[in-house]
Amino acid sequence: MKNIPLQVNIEGQDSFVDTDWLAIMATLKKRGLEQDELMGLYLELTSGMRVTTRGLSLGKLNPSMEIHGLIRETKFSDNDYAGMMAG
DSSP states (O other): OOOOEEEEEETTOSOOEEEEHHHHHHHHHHTTOOHHHHHHHHHHHHTTOOEEETTEEEEEOOGGGOBTTBSOOOOOOHHHHHHHHHO
């Protein structure tokens, strides 16, 4: 299994955390998932599915959002920038 960037949230919450497969895999092992269950989850995530297990919702981050070691870069439109300057 290769490491892949993931977006994770706790079920029932609106906030997301960007992390990776190796970190989540360790957490899921502690929560009782067996190796074959982890492999199934990994295959679903790499195929683009959003998966919910052990109170977590997991989704693979879009590769086009990856930037040289960063998972995501914040982007502003011209309107957002104008709004920041007016304040």
